[in-house]
Amino acid sequence: MKLITRDTDYALRALVFIARSMDRVVAVTELVQELGIPRFFLRKILQLLHKKGLLKSFKGKGGGFILNRLPQELSLLQVMGVFQGRFSLNECLLKKHLCPNIRTCILKKRIKNIESYVARELEAITIASLIKKYART
Amino acid sequence: MKLITRDTDYALRALVFIARSMDRVVAVTELVQELGIPRFFLRKILQLLHKKGLLKSFKGKGGGFILNRLPQELSLLQVMGVFQGRFSLNECLLKKHLCPNIRTCILKKRIKNIESYVARELEAITIASLIKKYART
DNA sequence: ATCTAATGATACTATATTTGTATCATTAGT
DNA sequence: ACTAATGATACAAATATAGTATCATTAGAT
Ligand code: FES
Ligand code: FES
Numbered sequence: 630m631k632l633i634t635r636d637t638d639y640a641l642r643a644l645v646f647i648a649r650s651m652d653r654v655v656a657v658t659e660l661v662q663e664l665g666i667p668r669f670f671l672r673k674i675l676q677l678l679h680k681k682g683l684l685k686s687f688k689g690k691g692g693g694f695i696l697n698r699l700p701q702e703l704s705l706l707q708v709m710g711v712f713q714g715r716f717s718l719n720e721c722l723l724k725k726h727l728c729p730n731i732r733t734c735i736l737k738k739r740i741k742n743i744e745s746y747v748a749r750e751l752e753a754i755t756i757a758s759l760i761k762k763y764a765r766t
Numbered sequence: 767m768k769l770i771t772r773d774t775d776y777a778l779r780a781l782v783f784i785a786r787s788m789d790r791v792v793a794v795t796e797l798v799q800e801l802g803i804p805r806f807f808l809r810k811i812l813q814l815l816h817k818k819g820l821l822k823s824f825k826g827k828g829g830g831f832i833l834n835r836l837p838q839e840l841s842l843l844q845v846m847g848v849f850q851g852r853f854s855l856n857e858c859l860l861k862k863h864l865c866p867n868i869r870t871c872i873l874k875k876r877i878k879n880i881e882s883y884v885a886r887e888l889e890a891i892t893i894a895s896l897i898k899k900y901a902r903t
Numbered sequence: 904a905t906c907t908a909a910t911g912a913t914a915c916t917a918t919a920t921t922t923g924t925a926t927c928a929t930t931a932g933t
Numbered sequence: 934a935c936t937a938a939t940g941a942t943a944c945a946a947a948t949a950t951a952g953t954a955t956c957a958t959t960a961g962a963t
Contacts, residue, residue, distance in 0.1 A: 742887075
């Protein structure tokens with residue numbers, strides 16, 4: 630089972646490419662050619678990133694997208710948030726019959742700990758950290 | 767987005783209940799009454815747990831299930847494995863165009879680290895640790 | 904032996920999510 | 934006016950999740 634869905638994946642790649650293009654406006658056509666993502670699907674993804682404020686868009690001829698955040702403030706966690714909602718393991722594993730001590734439930738605490746660890750790590754994976762470390766072919 | 771699906775969830779509750787019943791054979795009917803899980807769905811789940819060797823089953827009148835593992839050697843990770851397959855974030859986020867240094871890819875390493883952390887934690891959540899800490903109502 | 908209450912195996916159905924397509928309106932550069 | 938881009942929105946296909954149903958097999962009880 631995968632934690633990261635395809636749209637998150639595609640979005641991340643597009644964002645990395647756009648970030649590398651600095652302040653140049655990048656059109657969908659270019660991204661499709663570079664990344665090999667189905668055109669209409671990618672458009673929908675970029676439109677959503679725009680609606681959520683992660684991208685700035687320009688309509689009309691010569692239009693396209695640029696980042697609307699600093700690369701160091703744009704994380705994988707945020708991108709996942711856009712397409713997959715908030716990450717969690719599961720609300721409550723042992724319902725009332727099996728786990729009466731809701732206040733002191735240690736299992737719940739352990740689950741929350743895992744969740745926040747993962748969230749922290751995914752937040753640390755920023756676009757900036759990705760464009761720094763990898764050169765283009 | 768939830769990491770744990772319903773069948774894993776149900777399976778865990780059933781296993782906890784069965785573990786608490788010690789060496790007594792527990793039938794589906796009893797579990798349905800206690801846990802309020804749809805009968806046929808629960809049957810399918812238990813049959814799969816049996817096929818995967820986590821439960822021992824007894825057919826015929828007075829039949830049912832008992833654990834086929836020591837509670838301290840039966841973890842949430844194993845149960846998830848049965849119903850959801852191996853947990854992973856995503857194979858490779860930035861394919862060859864964006865991430866040419868496959869051998870030294872730091873992103874990949876970070877992702878693997880998150881995965882193995884989560885796996886370790888989920889393995890530490892054993893049935894034994896659950897039946898010890900919570901009394902029945 | 905027969906009845907009965909349990910699981911084994913397997914196929915089917917329904918619902919939700921993921922993934923992808925298509926169309927028309929709007930905008931802006933030339 | 935023409936053209937090349939995104940915005941909004943609806944539609945459709947594929948897959949995964951959740952749940953049902955049926956018949957065969959087994960073993961205890963009488
Ligand atoms: S598992 Fe939900 S309160 Fe303990
Ligand atoms: S992300 Fe796949 S090799 Fe770097």
